[in-house]
Amino acid sequence: MSLSVKESTLGEILNKYPFAAAYLEQQNLKVEGRENMSLNEYLSSLSEDEIEERALDRTALIEGLESYIAQMLAFLGEEEQKVSSLSILSGADKSGEPEGFDDFTIRTGEIIAIVGPTGSGKSRLLGDIEWVAQRDTPTNRQILINGKVPDSKWRFSTSDKLVAQLSQNMNFVMDLTVEEFLHLHAESRMVENRDEVVRKIISCANDLAGEKFELTTPITSLSGGQSRALMISDTAILSRSPIILIDEIENAGIDRKKALSFLLSQEKIVLMATHDPMLALLGDKRIVIKNGGIHKIIETSSEERAMLEEIEKVDRKVQNLRASLRRGEILTRESF
Numbered sequence: 001m002s003l004s005v006k007e008s009t010l011g012e013i014l015n016k017y018p019f020a021a022a023y024l025e026q027q028n029l030k031v032e033g034r035e036n037m038s039l040n041e042y043l044s045s046l047s048e049d050e051i052e053e054r055a056l057d058r059t060a061l062i063e064g065l066e067s068y069i070a071q072m073l074a075f076l077g078e079e080e081q082k083v084s085s086l087s088i089l090s091g092a093d094k095s096g097e098p099e100g101f102d103d104f105t106i107r108t109g110e111i112i113a114i115v116g117p118t119g120s121g122k123s124r125l126l127g128d129i130e131w132v133a134q135r136d137t138p139t140n141r142q143i144l145i146n147g148k149v150p151d152s153k154w155r156f157s158t159s160d161k162l163v164a165q166l167s168q169n170m171n172f173v174m175d176l177t178v179e180e181f182l183h184l185h186a187e188s189r190m191v192e193n194r195d196e197v198v199r200k201i202i203s204c205a206n207d208l209a210g211e212k213f214e215l216t217t218p219i220t221s222l223s224g225g226q227s228r229a230l231m232i233s234d235t236a237i238l239s240r241s242p243i244i245l246i247d248e249i250e251n252a253g254i255d256r257k258k259a260l261s262f263l264l265s266q267e268k269i270v271l272m273a274t275h276d277p278m279l280a281l282l283g284d285k286r287i288v289i290k291n292g293g294i295h296k297i298i299e300t301s302s303e304e305r306a307m308l309e310e311i312e313k314v315d316r317k318v319q320n321l322r323a324s325l326r327r328g329e330i331l332t333r334e335s336f
């Protein structure tokens, strides 16, 4: 159960667990007009006389509501649904020809790269997954979750999002500091230990970004790389979405390998569109897109994995050159 009865308002509780209304009614507690109060605040607003008259016991009432919700969820079989696989059933390419595969299943903990020329349809595939396409997009693909047509709640719910999308541009327009922004997000996720979570997100983001930022930095003044790092860290720690879609992190100026392993450590399915050989080979498999269709699915070979080490070395060299350039240094053959 992710919603905290102590910290949530009655409105939030009833929104998520409509059956809680029966419990409150039984206790003779009228919610109407008090939707913005927590149960604790509501009980504190009653006079001692009322409390005595109705023989109310605050602690017992709050604990009672918690266990009532837990029992009802267990009874209804509505424990949070765990996503263990995502399947793509084939559709058609831009010319209307069937794609070169039947179905493709991705499991939790896997990284899948999506490669293909510019304009070939990589973002479209990510879009199909985000929308949980049911043969209702230009590609005619169908997406299954755990081998089944998913509940429509995944499509329309804003809180139970199946997919978290990290897109190329993260433009913030809100006038908030990093701390305020993260607190708001943590609050909307009903996290209990908010300060600790916010500190953890910042520390991970600073670990990924080149230039460090503070809790008091306004989010509008974060650089592209810093906001990307913040979003990745925020997504990994706060998002409950089991599937993460990444549209090209290569130019974000962050530690891409660390970012990926960080996202994966949280038991997710990661799909990323990329033009970067290092990222592509970090994936378990890669989907090759051609003319809008999935043309091939290639498993990363052992030779490629072995090459990955070499590629990482080259990549580190290029990253070092980039860092030297940023620091205003003159590049020398030795530094290469």
Ligand SMILES: Nc1ncnc2c1ncn2[C@@H]1O[C@H](COP(=O)(O)OP(=O)(O)OP(=O)(O)O)[C@@H](O)[C@H]1O
Pocket (backbone or CB within 6 Å): 092, 093, 094, 095, 116, 117, 118, 119, 120, 121, 122, 123, 124, 125, 138, 139, 273, 291, 292, 293
């Ligand atoms: N199977 C398809 N049928 C019809 N239209 C398609 C199909 N696949 C992709 N498209 C369309 O082709 C256009 C280009 O696709 P998309 O933006 O996904 O390319 P991309 O590979 O992500 O490009 P880039 O590398 O430049 O970001 C989009 O308008 C997309 O909707």
